[in-house]
Amino acid sequence: MEWSIILFIFTLLIGIISPVSGVGGGVLFVPLSTIIFPFHVDFIRGAGLVMAVTSALSSVPYLTKIGLANIRIFALMAPVMIITSVVGGIIGLKVTSAFPGGKYYIEIMLGAIILLVFAVMMLSKRLEFPEVRDEEVDGWSRALGLRGEWFEPSLGRIVRFQVKNTPLSLVVFAIIGFVAGMFGLGAGWANVPVLNMLMGAPIKVATATSMLIITANAPAIGIYLTKGAILPSIVIPAVVGITIGARIGAKVAEIIKPVFVRWMVLAILFLAGFMNVIKGLQGLGVIPHIIPGA
Amino acid sequence: MAEERKIQVDEMGLVFGKTMIIFTVLGVLMMVIPAILYFLGIRPYIPLAEVSKYWTGSAAEFWRQVKGFEVHGYGWIFKNLGYMDTLSMLGVLLLMITPLISMLAAVFKAPSLTYRILLLVGAAEFIISLLFKTK
Numbered sequence: 528m529e530w531s532i533i534l535f536i537f538t539l540l541i542g543i544i545s546p547v548s549g550v551g552g553g554v555l556f557v558p559l560s561t562i563i564f565p566f567h568v569d570f571i572r573g574a575g576l577v578m579a580v581t582s583a584l585s586s587v588p589y590l591t592k593i594g595l596a597n598i599r600i601f602a603l604m605a606p607v608m609i610i611t612s613v614v615g616g617i618i619g620l621k622v623t624s625a626f627p628g629g630k631y632y633i634e635i636m637l638g639a640i641i642l643l644v645f646a647v648m649m650l651s652k653r654l655e656f657p658e659v660r661d662e663e664v665d666g667w668s669r670a671l672g673l674r675g676e677w678f679e680p681s682l683g684r685i686v687r688f689q690v691k692n693t694p695l696s697l698v699v700f701a702i703i704g705f706v707a708g709m710f711g712l713g714a715g716w717a718n719v720p721v722l723n724m725l726m727g728a729p730i731k732v733a734t735a736t737s738m739l740i741i742t743a744n745a746p747a748i749g750i751y752l753t754k755g756a757i758l759p760s761i762v763i764p765a766v767v768g769i770t771i772g773a774r775i776g777a778k779v780a781e782i783i784k785p786v787f788v789r790w791m792v793l794a795i796l797f798l799a800g801f802m803n804v805i806k807g808l809q810g811l812g813v814i815p816h817i818i819p820g821a
Numbered sequence: 822m823a824e825e826r827k828i829q830v831d832e833m834g835l836v837f838g839k840t841m842i843i844f845t846v847l848g849v850l851m852m853v854i855p856a857i858l859y860f861l862g863i864r865p866y867i868p869l870a871e872v873s874k875y876w877t878g879s880a881a882e883f884w885r886q887v888k889g890f891e892v893h894g895y896g897w898i899f900k901n902l903g904y905m906d907t908l909s910m911l912g913v914l915l916l917m918i919t920p921l922i923s924m925l926a927a928v929f930k931a932p933s934l935t936y937r938i939l940l941l942v943g944a945a946e947f948i949i950s951l952l953f954k955t956k
Contacts, residue, residue, distance in 0.1 A: 528869055531860070569880040577913060584845040584919055588838035591830070598834035598927065602936055605924070605943040613950040624881050671935060676828050685828055742841075742920040743943070746950035749917055752910065755892030756880035759909045760872050763856040766849075 530564065535764035537563065538578070542772015544792055547779055551715040552769050553579040555792070558641045558799035561634060562806070568633055569623055570758055572710055573751035574765045576616075579707075579714075580748060581766050582773065583741040594677035595735035600690065600722070601743070603671060607697055608704035608743040615708025616750035631810035637710050638803030644716045645797045651720040659689050659727035667693040675732065690726040699725065700740070708747035715741065833936065837927040844919040852912025859905035866904035921947040 538556065545552040557575040561568050590596035623629040667673075674689040690696075699721050707714040718737035722728045728736065751757050808814045859865055867887050875886040884892045898914065901907040924944045931937040 528860070528873075530873060531869075566876045567879050567883070570876055570883075573880075577916070581845075581849065581916055584841060584848075584916060588842040588845075591834045591838035591841075594828050594830045596834070596838075598831055598837055599936070602833075602927075602931075602939045602943065605920075606939060606946055609943060609946045609950060620880070623879050630879065672932070675830075678828055742923075745917050745920045746947050748913065749895075749951045751880075752898070752913065752917070753892070753894050754880045755884050755897060757910065757913060758867075758872060758876065759856045759859055759906045760869055761876070762913065763853060763860075763909065767853065 530566075531760050531764045534560075534564065534761065535768040538765045538768030539772040539775075542769040542774075543776040543779060544772075545769075546773060546776035547789075551579075552582065552773065554641070554644055554716050555796065555799075556765065556769070557710060558637060558803050559795070561637065562799060562802050566761055567623075568630055568637075569620065569751070569754070569756040570761050572619060573748075573756040573758075574762045575710070576708075576744065576748050576751060577757060577762050578765050578769050579741055580745045582769065583738045585770070586735075587739050587742060590735040590738060594675055595731055596739040597673070597675045597728070597732060597736045598739070599671060599673050599675070600726075600728075600736050601739045603667075603673070603693070604697065604700045604740055605743040607701045608707075608740060609746055611701045611704035612708030612744040612747040613750060615705040615710075616747040617708075619709035620750060620754055620756065628811050631807040633710075633807075634803045634810065635807030638800045638805075638807060640706060640710060641796060641800030641803060645793060645800060647716060647720060648793060648796070651724065653730045654723055654727075656686065656729050657723070657727045659691050661689075663691045663727070664689050665691055665693050677732070679731075686729065688727075688729050688732055690722075690728050692725050692727070696721055696726050704744065707741075707744045708750070714744065831932060832930040833927045833932060833940075836930045837923045840923040840926040841919055844915060844922055848912050848916035848919060850912070851915055852909050855905040855908040855912070859909060864903065864905050866901050866907045918947075918951070921951075 541552050541555050545555065553575050556578060557571055560566070560571045564571070587596055591598060619633065622632055626632065668690050673693065674687065676685050676687040679686045703714045703717040703721070715737045718740050719733045722733035722736055723730050805814070809816050871887050875883045878886065881891050884890060898907050898910045902911065921944055924940050928937055928940045931940060
């Protein structure tokens with residue numbers, strides 16, 4: 528019970544920090560939880576996935592209504608991501624159960640992915656209103672009418688957009704789905720740069736459509752449920768904590784300057800990735816024990 | 822504000838969103854209410870003390886320790902709905918299938934045959950994924 532309360536407070540804090548820093552809650556929860564909490568990584572990944580999907584399900588209806596979350600892009604990407612996220616979930620659980628040191632392999636891979644997330648967040652730019660010229664729109668995008676519009680209050684007018692590089696984006700989304708399913712990370716950190724920088728969707732559309740695409744990872748929850756890797760004592764405090772925290776965080780983000788917080792969270796993310804790799808390597812006996820208790 | 826009302830949003834998206842909000846609220850309630858009762862110690866399938874004793878092991882080890890078997894499939898949920906912790910998992914199940922229900926609802930408002938097919942393919946994959954059991 529004490530751990531459940533600590534977990535609730537922990538996810539509440541993540542929920543507050545997440546909107547302020549722009550770093551997704553799921554991507555902070557999984558690597559930090561493997562370091563802080565005694566739960567096995569199977570349960571942490573299961574909880575991370577339920578958290579990511581529940582957050583997305585809560586925000587998507589409104590974002591769809593105002594035109595920011597694009598159902599057409601989702602309809603195209605979902606069949607790809609559903610398959611790869613489930614395959615990722617299956618392989619993730621197989622690795623931990625099939626090999627004696629499976630848990631440590633997962634920790635090393637998770638750490639590597641988190642370091643990749645760190646690099647993506649450091650290097651990626653946010654294109655507010657990227658221009659996609661008509662001649663840049665690919666055949667798939669044109670045939671499927673992958674475009675949309677929303678009312679942008681800061682400009683006081685309707686903004687229209689279209690997207691490019693659809694076939695390449697499908698391949699990238701397949702890989703993202705696999706990683707999301709395998710580590711229970713959520714995938715906003717990867718979806719947003721792909722939608723924004725590769726496809727040319729405006730940043731607000733990219734962020735909202737990313738939430739919509741995350742719902743395609745929902746079947747991966749089934750992989751964890753069918754293995755009994757979702758426990759109420761872990762999932763419920765985590766989901767409730769992050770949901771309340773995110774609402775507080777959205778208000779806090781309006782008041783405080785997020786630059787310092789973003790750097791602080793990125794530093795934590797780097798540390799978490801690094802520690803996961805070290806924990807995995809020392810668990811396998813590749814390096815001596817340098818993190819006490821791990 | 823008047824211009825805001827003029828934006829063209831796919832009917833497919835609106836139906837998808839409306840369906841999603843209904844089932845998400847239901848799913849969250851079904852997940853949280855039994856879980857609160859479980860935390861209060863009412864009808865647990867696995868008592869909290871047992872959970873915290875074995876959650877350091879993998880999911881397979883955990884179930885072997887607390888129940889003497891490994892879990893494969895959804896049967897453990899449906900066979901034990903009288904217990905609050907497993908009843909709570911019914912809410913997780915509903916949340917999990919909410920995108921599926923929303924996709925199926927959106928099929929009827931799809932703007933073209935291509936989108937109808939894409940949504941149906943996504944839904945079919947979803948169902949196949951749910952029926953897939955890891956050994």
